[in-house]
Amino acid sequence: KAGVTQTPRYLIKTRGQQVTLSCSPISGHRSVSWYQQTPGQGLQFLFEYFSETQRNKGNFPGRFSGRQFSNSRSEMNVSTLELGDSALYLCASNEDQGLGGYTFGSGTRLTVV
Amino acid sequence: GESVGLHLPTLSVQEGDNSIINCAYSNSASDYFIWYKQESGKGPQFIIDIRSNMDKRQGQRVTVLLNKTVKHLSLQIAATQPGDSAVYFCAEAGNRLDAGKSTFGDGTTLTVKP
Numbered sequence: 001k002a003g004v005t006q007t008p009r010y011l012i013k014t015r016g017q018q019v020t021l022s023c024s025p026i027s028g029h030r031s032v033s034w035y036q037q038t039p040g041q042g043l044q045f046l047f048e049y050f051s052e053t054q055r056n057k058g059n060f061p062g063r064f065s066g067r068q069f070s071n072s073r074s075e076m077n078v079s080t081l082e083l084g085d086s087a088l089y090l091c092a093s094n095e096d097q098g099l100g101g102y103t104f105g106s107g108t109r110l111t112v113v
Numbered sequence: 114g115e116s117v118g119l120h121l122p123t124l125s126v127q128e129g130d131n132s133i134i135n136c137a138y139s140n141s142a143s144d145y146f147i148w149y150k151q152e153s154g155k156g157p158q159f160i161i162d163i164r165s166n167m168d169k170r171q172g173q174r175v176t177v178l179l180n181k182t183v184k185h186l187s188l189q190i191a192a193t194q195p196g197d198s199a200v201y202f203c204a205e206a207g208n209r210l211d212a213g214k215s216t217f218g219d220g221t222t223l224t225v226k227p
Contacts, residue, residue: 004156033213043157043202043217056214090156094211099209101147104156 004105005092012111018079021108025072025093031055032074033102034066037088041101046089047073081112123211125224132190134221136203141184143150145212148177148188151220152199160188175213190223198225 005024013019014093036047045058049068066076072093079084088109094104119135126132138146144165149157163170163177163186170177176189186203200222204215 015225023150035217042219045214045216048213050213056211058214067206092156099162099212101149101159101162102212102215103159104149106154 001033002090003037004093004100004103006089006105006108008108009106010109012112012113013081015083017081018077019081019110020075020077021089021091021110023074023091023093023105025055025074026095026103029093031073031094031096031102032068032072033092033094034061034074034076035091035092037103037107038086043090044075053097078110083112086110086112099100120219121221123222123224124210126193128193128195128225128227130193131209132156132188132193132197132223132225134201134223136188136218138184138203138205138218138220139216140205140207141181142207143216144208145188145206146177146179147204147206147212147215148186148200149202149204149205149217150197150199151202157202158183161183184191193223193225193227195225198223 007022033048048056063079068074087108090107092104093103148160151157161172174191178187200220202220203218206212206215220225
């Protein structure tokens, strides 16, 4: 069974640009969550989707958005990039909602210059 | 009063020894707790979970202890191996249905010396 796949693995963008990150959950998993990981702030929750609906949203500005498609694949978008958006963005999926924890992908490393 | 282990950002142990990683969680209403292991270049990997109606849960070579009175969680790894070297995070959620929006702790870097 393939794991959670995130593309691209690495990305370099310029301040002011926008970026779209992609996540393919494990087949059959309907819950997808996104986290931002930085050395200073650790792992912080961005948003969670279940069956194409955003269930929860973390405390991030509106420049951060996401969506989930009918096949459970998810994308997140960051507009008007700032230097502080440089981070590892992690996607995680779960078969239903929670039990057994979430399976994480290896992340997309975004660098904003 | 009761003493609990302090959270340490780093922990170094000898191969074969037992490791204890501590975590203090913030929300007394949290009902579901998870330990994750993150190796370099990878995302966190689920190790074990526990609900607040339990004090202890055992897995393969790992045991999680929950002390709700002092909001403390610990992960015990038996016979630590070099492959256990990683960063360990505890995570808390209001309930298992909220596990997708878990609050993660700061992490402890475990180094296992051969």
